[in-house]
Amino acid sequence: MIYFDNVSKIYAKDAIALEGVTFSIEPNEFVSLVGKSGAGKSTLIKLLLAEEKPTSGHVYLESLDVHTLSRDELPFIRRRIGTVFQDFRLLASKTAYENVAFAMEAAGRTDEEIEADVPQVLALVGLQEKAHQFPFQLSGGEKQRVGIARAIVNRPDIVVADEPTGNLDPQNSWDIIKLLGKINELSTTVMLATHDKMIIDAIGRRVVTLENGRMIRDEKRGKYIL
Amino acid sequence: MFTTTFNRIIKHSLIAFWRNIWVSLATVLVMVLSLFIVGSLILSHAILVAILQGIQEKVDITVYFIPEAPEEEIFGLRDTITKLDEVKKIEYVSREQALTAFQDRYRENALIVRSLEELDDNPLGASLNITSFHPSQYESIARFLEAGKFSIVDKINYRQNQKVIDRLSFILDASRNVGVGISLVLAGIAFLVAFNTIRMAIFTAREEIGVMRLVGASNWYVRAPFLVSGVLYGVIASILTLFVFWPLLLWLAPKGRLYLGGIDIAQYFLANVFQFFLILFAVGILVGVVSSLIATRRYLKV
Numbered sequence: 180m181i182y183f184d185n186v187s188k189i190y191a192k193d194a195i196a197l198e199g200v201t202f203s204i205e206p207n208e209f210v211s212l213v214g215k216s217g218a219g220k221s222t223l224i225k226l227l228l229a230e231e232k233p234t235s236g237h238v239y240l241e242s243l244d245v246h247t248l249s250r251d252e253l254p255f256i257r258r259r260i261g262t263v264f265q266d267f268r269l270l271a272s273k274t275a276y277e278n279v280a281f282a283m284e285a286a287g288r289t290d291e292e293i294e295a296d297v298p299q300v301l302a303l304v305g306l307q308e309k310a311h312q313f314p315f316q317l318s319g320g321e322k323q324r325v326g327i328a329r330a331i332v333n334r335p336d337i338v339v340a341d342e343p344t345g346n347l348d349p350q351n352s353w354d355i356i357k358l359l360g361k362i363n364e365l366s367t368t369v370m371l372a373t374h375d376k377m378i379i380d381a382i383g384r385r386v387v388t389l390e391n392g393r394m395i396r397d398e399k400r401g402k403y404i405l
Numbered sequence: 406m407f408t409t410t411f412n413r414i415i416k417h418s419l420i421a422f423w424r425n426i427w428v429s430l431a432t433v434l435v436m437v438l439s440l441f442i443v444g445s446l447i448l449s450h451a452i453l454v455a456i457l458q459g460i461q462e463k464v465d466i467t468v469y470f471i472p473e474a475p476e477e478e479i480f481g482l483r484d485t486i487t488k489l490d491e492v493k494k495i496e497y498v499s500r501e502q503a504l505t506a507f508q509d510r511y512r513e514n515a516l517i518v519r520s521l522e523e524l525d526d527n528p529l530g531a532s533l534n535i536t537s538f539h540p541s542q543y544e545s546i547a548r549f550l551e552a553g554k555f556s557i558v559d560k561i562n563y564r565q566n567q568k569v570i571d572r573l574s575f576i577l578d579a580s581r582n583v584g585v586g587i588s589l590v591l592a593g594i595a596f597l598v599a600f601n602t603i604r605m606a607i608f609t610a611r612e613e614i615g616v617m618r619l620v621g622a623s624n625w626y627v628r629a630p631f632l633v634s635g636v637l638y639g640v641i642a643s644i645l646t647l648f649v650f651w652p653l654l655l656w657l658a659p660k661g662r663l664y665l666g667g668i669d670i671a672q673y674f675l676a677n678v679f680q681f682f683l684i685l686f687a688v689g690i691l692v693g694v695v696s697s698l699i700a701t702r703r704y705l706k707v
Binding site: 228254255257262268270281284287333 | 406409410413421424425610612613616617618619620621622623624626706707
């Protein structure tokens, strides 16, 4: 489903983010991407979203090389990938409801679909009570749950989460990870980047380990080992 | 689908305008200032043109004829002069009219009145007042009259006034050019100020623009609400500007009439208010849209 083919990203001679990374992700997998800060996890995700271009190599979504797409075509693949960010990246001037609805509007859904789906997804992440609050009125955990609601509302094939628990306390972190697990059970591929040892060890699913831009380990039932 | 998208864009920009009401108001206010400058430039240009025209019309050359000159010959000369391209208007003042005017002017002066009564005959000659289209053309008219060596011509007052007319002609041209130059510079500054304000308003939303792109929004879906806001700023600002000008001019007009030689700016404004508003309206919307277009372009590269 996702295939990183010998991908390198070099910002400058002494700033190599990724070097010759090759691995693939099958449909409905739950893959954790682990490594220290600066190991290249975020870069890999940015390359998948075509937020940045690789210096060499290719990133495929099914048979499509995402970096051959024009800026006008990009929204179509981005709608198939739901993204959760460490810093939430909610739209500050929109309420929780509007943040989730925006992703549907952007995908061209009808008003009826939006009115039906948004409350449902907000209920799924346990935020139906706070639907009309603005991000600044929500706690970190609540913001991240809005982020997840936004990521899944278009029923994407893949959910990518870049350090989703990085700014949260352990309790909230667990809630988020459980949510991601639930999403995965509903047959969505999940790609989770994190450096949280406890979480990785507890999930017990496939782990891809990066170090200094290189892939050093890929295990079916991995642990956090560095 | 298109109407749904259109409605959403309008709704989003109205909501954004309202939720960022202080930023919106500040932006509108700066736009009002810019449009006020543009409006003032238009008005001062109209005033300048009117003043220059007034001055130009006061400049003429007068050909004085000897008192014995027969009227037919004067008329003959008048017809010849009328055929010159440079001549805009020509006015004949007969001997009797000249005398009446002279008596009128010196009615208070007993000595002159008495001297006139002593004379048997009207001592004044007839004259022709010639107005041209441009002050610089008096030179060629005067030269034509001098070259003709008409025996009935007593004197041509152009040579006495030549310096004044030349200087005036120079000042008129210069002030018109300087006026256009200053207007362009000020209009440029006004545009830059408005542009920067809108850019700042969008700058605060730069991260959101990136997020919208990553969530799968197309460039135009992200951009359109900002463009609509730009239009909104322009529309509101142009209406407000009009309502600033209205009372200001009504208040200024009576004071202005003293200095501007009978030009009534309020009258001019009211006569052209629709055109005037249309210009402000168009400039306002143009500045709003162009600024939003340029400002959003940078942050859409995600």
